[in-house]
Amino acid sequence: MADSMIVYKCPCCGADIQYAAGTDKLKCMYCDNEYEISTLQGYEEGLSQQKPENFSWKTYDERSGNGDWSEGELSSLKSFKCSHCGGEIIGDGSTMASTCPYCDNPVVMNEAVEGVLRPDFVIPFKVDRSKVEKAYANFIKGKPLLPKSFRSENRIQNIKGIYVPFWLFDANSTGDAHYKGTKVKHWSDSKYIYTKTEHYSIVRAGVMSFEKVPVDGSTKMDDALMESLEPFHYDEAVDFSTAYLAGFFADRYDVDVAHSIDRANARIKNSTDEVLKSTVKGYMKVVNENVNVQINEGEIRYALMPVWVCNTEYKGENYMFAVNGQTGKTVGNLPIDKMKKLLFGAAAMAVSFAAVFSFITFLL
Ligand SMILES: [Zn+2]
Ligand SMILES: [Zn+2]
Known part of the structure; x- marks a missing residue:
């Protein structure tokens, strides 16, 4: 029944994942990632605990x-x-x-x-x-x-x-930020090339x-x-x-x-985000999920x-x-005087003609 379903958001791609009673692992139909239900619950709880932005x-x-x-x-x-x-x-x-x-x-x-x-x-x-x-x-x-x-x-x-x-x-500002980070590993054997992508939910506050x-x-x-x-x-x-x-x-x-x-x-x-994000290291890619700042x-x-x-x-x-x-x-x-520009251009042409001319003279 539709109303007994709980819908989670896939932490990797943002698509809806439907939870059906009796299953302990959930798979995202869009990006193929599999999650424990407790992981998804913890992730959503973390997001919902963020204080609303307030300046x-x-x-x-x-x-x-x-x-x-x-x-x-x-x-x-x-x-x-x-x-x-x-x-x-x-x-x-x-x-x-x-x-x-x-x-x-x-x-x-x-x-x-x-x-x-x-x-x-x-x-x-x-x-x-x-x-x-x-x-x-x-x-x-x-x-x-x-x-x-x-x-x-x-x-x-x-x-x-x-x-x-x-x-x-x-x-004095309080900032809390959620980022998504990915780590990617590649290796191969005689038959296949493997790629493993790990997704992390990263929380920073300060x-x-x-x-x-x-x-x-x-x-x-x-x-x-x-x-x-x-x-x-x-x-x-x-x-x-x-x-x-x-x-x-x-x-x-x-x-x-x-x-x-x-x-x-x-x-x-921006500064809060920069400082918090500078402490997120070791990931191949880091994406902002949300950054909230409170100033009182x-x-x-x-x-x-x-x-x-x-x-x-x-x-x-x-x-x-x-x-x-x-x-x-x-x-x-500063502006440029157009009349002077014409004269200056003519003088520069004369110089380059002279240069070409002397070059030819030299060759002869
Ligand atoms: Zn997904
Ligand atoms: Zn004036």
Whole structure:
């Protein structure tokens, strides 16, 4: 009778195996593996005992971390919203931007700052302007196809120091993972070649501590660019004070905590899986069955990271040069002047003609 049957899942191929009363061994019709019933029961019990995934984070608001702005702090700051690209920048009242750091369009910085959370940490700028200017000079050196406007003195003055907003996630996580592993042996005698494949159900669990898992809080700073500027050394982060803003700007976050949590969860889950999986050794193949992570009451902090940037709009495209303000790591892209490219190509052709010509001359 159908309803007296118990159906197990084949641990090797996932197909249904039906158990009929009176049998002590079960065979999968699809992959031909045979199992003791106790093995299948133990396997299913193990899977069902896994705790459901749970990521819980404490709410982050103006009372979290180092708390809210103190009196006078906010009124000493000014901001602007760029009408061209939508970028929102904050600076201390004495540092005036004349152009938007993101799109190079003229701006006036005169709005009051409101509705912004106070950062908990800041990584101060360690790389000073003169070093960044040298780095830019090196960056454009030996690039004959670069348009003239990128070489002007004015370009170098346009490099700005910006603090980029980051959400940092601290948590103790419990991870448990189930993997499937296979070991394969081959041997032969005079008549046959034999292959023996052994299947293993592998269970791993552990507690891990994550500190300052970063998620970029700004869409204005390109994610790929920020990742290529990483790493930042978070151990050098200090408590925020508006004094760190003197001479620099701060990008106002436009990705809020709620929208950053998923990325933090994914990073934590990946790392948990990597660490647990690194202890699974000696198998020919290991496949993830499921990895569950539980985080209880993780803490979120808001921090500012130092970046020097120079954005230049050229023929409708934006080009960026950026330096990690803590480590000096430099990244950027530059345009090619098409007219110069033609001339450069013609010159290269002339050289190769000359080379061929002299080669022929030599043979004669
Ligand atoms: Zn099977
Ligand atoms: Zn702009």
